[in-house]
Amino acid sequence: MHHDFLDRFARLDSPIHRLPAVLKMASALLLVLTVIITPLRIIYPFPAVALFLILIIALSRVPALFFLRRLLLFEPFVVVVAAASLLQPAGGMTCASIIIKSTLSLTTVLLMSNTTPFTEVLGVLRRIHVPPAFLTLLALMYRYIFVLIDEMQRMKRARLSRTFVTRGMRSWRSISMITGQLFLRSTERAERIFAAMSARGWK
Amino acid sequence: MHIPDGFLDTKTIVATSALSLLGVGRALSVLKTRMSSRKVPLMGLAAAFIFVAQMINFPVVGGTSGHFLGAVLVAVLLGPSEGILVMSVVLIVQCFLFADGGVLALGANIFNMGILAALGGYYLYRLAAVLIWSERGKFVAVAFAAWFSTVLAAVCCTGELAWSGTVAWSAGFPAMTGIHILIGIGEALITTLVLAAIYAARPDLVSIGMAPDAGGEARPLRGVLINGSLIIIGLVLFVLPFASHWPDGLEKIASVFGFNSKVLSRPLVSSPLSDYRVPGVGSLPRATALAGIIGAILVFGISFVLAKIVISKPKGRVP
Numbered sequence: 001m002h003h004d005f006l007d008r009f010a011r012l013d014s015p016i017h018r019l020p021a022v023l024k025m026a027s028a029l030l031l032v033l034t035v036i037i038t039p040l041r042i043i044y045p046f047p048a049v050a051l052f053l054i055l056i057i058a059l060s061r062v063p064a065l066f067f068l069r070r071l072l073l074f075e076p077f078v079v080v081v082a083a084a085s086l087l088q089p090a091g092g093m094t095c096a097s098i099i100i101k102s103t104l105s106l107t108t109v110l111l112m113s114n115t116t117p118f119t120e121v122l123g124v125l126r127r128i129h130v131p132p133a134f135l136t137l138l139a140l141m142y143r144y145i146f147v148l149i150d151e152m153q154r155m156k157r158a159r160l161s162r163t164f165v166t167r168g169m170r171s172w173r174s175i176s177m178i179t180g181q182l183f184l185r186s187t188e189r190a191e192r193i194f195a196a197m198s199a200r201g202w203k
Numbered sequence: 204m205h206i207p208d209g210f211l212d213t214k215t216i217v218a219t220s221a222l223s224l225l226g227v228g229r230a231l232s233v234l235k236t237r238m239s240s241r242k243v244p245l246m247g248l249a250a251a252f253i254f255v256a257q258m259i260n261f262p263v264v265g266g267t268s269g270h271f272l273g274a275v276l277v278a279v280l281l282g283p284s285e286g287i288l289v290m291s292v293v294l295i296v297q298c299f300l301f302a303d304g305g306v307l308a309l310g311a312n313i314f315n316m317g318i319l320a321a322l323g324g325y326y327l328y329r330l331a332a333v334l335i336w337s338e339r340g341k342f343v344a345v346a347f348a349a350w351f352s353t354v355l356a357a358v359c360c361t362g363e364l365a366w367s368g369t370v371a372w373s374a375g376f377p378a379m380t381g382i383h384i385l386i387g388i389g390e391a392l393i394t395t396l397v398l399a400a401i402y403a404a405r406p407d408l409v410s411i412g413m414a415p416d417a418g419g420e421a422r423p424l425r426g427v428l429i430n431g432s433l434i435i436i437g438l439v440l441f442v443l444p445f446a447s448h449w450p451d452g453l454e455k456i457a458s459v460f461g462f463n464s465k466v467l468s469r470p471l472v473s474s475p476l477s478d479y480r481v482p483g484v485g486s487l488p489r490a491t492a493l494a495g496i497i498g499a500i501l502v503f504g505i506s507f508v509l510a511k512i513v514i515s516k517p518k519g520r521v522p
Contacts, residue, residue, distance in 0.1 A: 100209075105207070
């Protein structure tokens with residue numbers, strides 16, 4: 001499994017990582033809620049939140065560069081929408097509000113997800129009585145994303161090794177063939193998993 | 204189309220979250236009453252599959268690129284309630300792991316891409332499939348539903364942003380819808396081709412969703428009514444208030460960009476008052492609706508041609 005790019009830093013060890021997951025999730029939610037609900041007129045909470053986030057990032061030992069890179073990935077979309085908001089009356093305020101609020105919320109969620117392993121998130125969700133069937137789906141999905149990405153890359157490599165390059169309409173067909181094949185393999189895997197789970201007494 | 208936090212205001216967050224909770228809760232309860240436990244691993248794997256498939260990017264004109272959504276594909280293969288749950292799970296994991304789509308905007312994202320695209324797309328597919336009752340006709344219906352659901356989700360997304368006062372409808376609608384009309388074509392193409400590939404190898408899998416009784420509920424009509432009313436409430440809240448004002452907004456944006464005179468280049472507009480007496484203006488909403496219907500029929504025709512060209516092989520290959 002080479003695809004820990006999804007939540008690479010969630011399993012580091014730091015004071016922040018050792019905090020209980022429920023505390024981290026609740027405070028992240030509260031922080032995002034505060035940022036979204038507070039109107040931009042009340043200026044002082046925003047620098048405070050930013051400073052707090054920077055402090056936590058420093059404590060968490062997750063590279064700051066990683067956060068910057070992730071933010072840069074999403075920021076173009078935010079900037080485009082913010083620019084579009086300039087077209088309406090009093091757009092300057094809306095524009096600033098969108099950029100500041102989105103960036104702060106995004107950093108909060110990134111920080112939460114990179115200091116909390118997903119299994120702990122699931123544990124918290126179970127404690128607040130999210131339906132078990134839904135949790136099983138989440139757990140299964142999280143487990144098999146990595147397996148399926150591997151599978152997809154094996155198929156792509158196999159195709160490349162046969163110097164199989166297509167263009168135009170044929171490339172669409174070849175992408176779809178691989179995707180369809182991936183679905184078939186997922187289905188077959190699901191059948192095997194079901195057999196294995198049933199054999200271990202799962203109902 | 205994943206809306207991040209900070210784009211929606213409180214009332215939109217509350218409304219979309221309520222609708223999504225209802226939709227997901229209902230899907231869960233429907234599945235609980237008739238859940239064969241065999242389906243649980245299948246849905247989990249399908250969600251992982253959609254996550255991976257969404258990494259497929261295809262170019263759209265002008266340097267932008269769209270990615271595969273997969274809502275109609277999963278709804279047609281597994282069923283409508285399964286479609287909602289799979290899409291919700293995908294969106295939740297994307298939100299928690301990638302920060303792709305906001306935490307508070309999760310309700311809006313689930314409504315647009317889960318309920319509207321998967322459930323709405325599924326109903327569109329069933330409606331269209333009734334019209335053409337051949338094996339190939341199903342693929343036409345799938346292409347049509349995939350395109351339409353993508354555009355529908357984008358239009359609703361624009362409505363939510365407009366309702367929040369983030370982006371005016373007049374600016375958001377042409378941009379979002381324009382791009383997603385093109386992205387929808389890619390979506391339709393990939394959905395149809397993937398389904399054809401699956402059908403060629405394992406026709407039994409596709410027939411699960413293709414069977415006429417695929418509603419999968421004890422009382423299908425009641426299910427359609429409840430799900431349909433969820434979709435309609437959403438559209439009435441987020442889209443209708445703006446859609447009726449659209450011509451007005453267009454004029455506004457035209458004046459912002461200063462090409463007002465070009466848009467209204469009627470032969471000799473001497474006084475501004477005469478503008479209001481142009482007979483066409485009064486019936487503009489009707490004209491918009493008509494244009495929409497014609498567009499839908501056009502896309503239906505294109506889907507038909509597409510399916511004819513693309514889906515020629517499975518028929519011959521299936522024993």
